[in-house]
Amino acid sequence: MQNFDYCTPTRLIFGEGVVEKLPEVMKQYGQKVLLTYGGGSIKKLGLYDKVKELLSDFEIVELAGIQPNPKYDPSVLEGVKLCKENDVDVILSVGGGSVLDCSKAIAAGAKYDGDPWDLISYKAKAQAALPIVDIITLAATGSEYDCGGVISRTETNDKIGYVDPLLYPAVSFLDPTYTFTVSKKQTAAGCADAMNHIMEQYFCEDSTLLNDAFMEGALKSLMINAQKCLDNPEDYKARAEMMLDCTYGCNGIYSLGNSESGWPCHGMEHALSAYYDITHGEGLAIITPRWMKHILNEKTVNRFVKYGVNVFGIDASLDAFDIANKAIDATYKFFESINIPMHLKDVGIDESRIDEMAHHVAVNEGLEEAWAPLTEKDIVAIFRASL
Structure with missing residues (x-):
């Protein structure tokens, strides 16, 4: 700790x-x-x-x-x-x-x-x-x-x-x-933004049982309550719980004592919305599952196992990489289920500036120091996988 x-x-x-x-x-x-x-x-x-x-x-x-x-x-x-x-x-x-x-x-x-x-x-x-x-x-x-x-x-x-x-x-x-009057698009994007804030703190080297449980609970709360808000925009209890989930998101309280992750998805998405002015939460939802796939390896797999078992209820007796891949797929499918566009091309981004944006991220965001280090080549690969 x-x-x-x-x-x-x-x-x-x-x-x-x-x-x-x-x-x-x-x-x-x-x-x-x-x-x-x-x-x-x-x-x-x-x-x-x-x-x-x-x-x-x-x-x-x-x-x-x-x-x-x-x-x-x-x-x-x-x-x-x-x-x-x-x-x-x-x-x-x-x-x-x-x-x-x-x-x-x-x-x-x-x-x-x-x-x-x-x-x-x-x-x-x-x-x-x-x-x-x-x-x-x-x-x-x-x-x-x-x-x-x-x-x-x-x-x-x-x-x-x-x-x-x-x-x-x-x-x-x-x-x-x-x-209550927030559009379905912005309700979904807000959920994705807050979920990513939590995941940026969850996927790290050193964590505690307390923080893990706090963040896993918040992720489940966001997914359940966002869907309720989409189904009934004036569901006060769902709107209230989702609001508090989001309020805690960047405050640091979710991860006191954890090591730093480097916030790689935010580092990458900042380039997307700086160059193309897209909705931040949508950009994060598109990038996050591709980042997860890209960094999955022997070092990171156990963290994905815990995420998959405790957030999505995946069978803990399965092979570790099977659990991890199911968890990544479940993340993608959740964002898709709340009608977030899940490809960069869907939000007006093509491959013409991928290399330029990746270079900008590599120079300015310091992601080679992240929990799962990303070089400029890695960033290009994640962007291209997101097209």
Whole structure:
């Protein structure tokens, strides 16, 4: 078991109707608010009007139009500009993980005198950040309970995971009813995203019985409850459990004391969505079973056996490689069963830039140090197998 130093300063306020507590929470952080949101779904929900009503005594500046795979330019830069020009005290992020990821970069950039990309690319270390409060409307990324976010820079095809302890949200509001209207496509993609977050922590060299059971249970919970949410979008219990599964996903709590895995599937998928702007969860679902097949060997097989037996209930008396292959096939079939496109060509990616993307991953993601090391040649093979 590995040493660790762990702290989660985020306050979670969970359940139906909890947004009513927003004014008393926000007043702790100041009067001038930057309200960030995406393409308008919060207006259809009535949540935008609700927030404006609850914060009628606050000064609000708005940054709308934050996209999936949030962009450095214009969203981060515009948000930083608004914060500085209006002397903003606190950011309120309302929407999914992309809005919150963007808000985290804005929070740090607002307290930095140089180019905010210096912080995102780790050329400089943030010394301060604005406090962030969020209201999550999509169960997927877990950004509401972690200190990281992913930012894309279109002109260089960079998609960087920006992590800093200053970026934990101060408070996250989690009302499962706000996920009732999430589309089937995004519900499925959110499930795949969260499952991969867990698998990136599960497949490692050193783990504990406690963590394994926690993650195996979360994977089963996600698969069962995602299907329930697809069958009945207003199943509160299923939406609530799936939301909490996702919230824990990137927080580190699933794997305290485990060794690092290197998060190889995220490293590879970041290139796919940076180059082609595809849905992150779908990209992960496509890549993950091919990565599993590629790395299956004498060193890794026992981990796949445990995964197959404890998550999918595969007969433990079978040959180890038979169990492992059945587990990989079951993973693929689950994603397929919730109507995720399972080939890169299905999401508009052909072979024309495979080598270029693989080189980008090999240079920038450090996957030769992963639990199952990946060279540029390995990455090319996984991408091609995913076509």
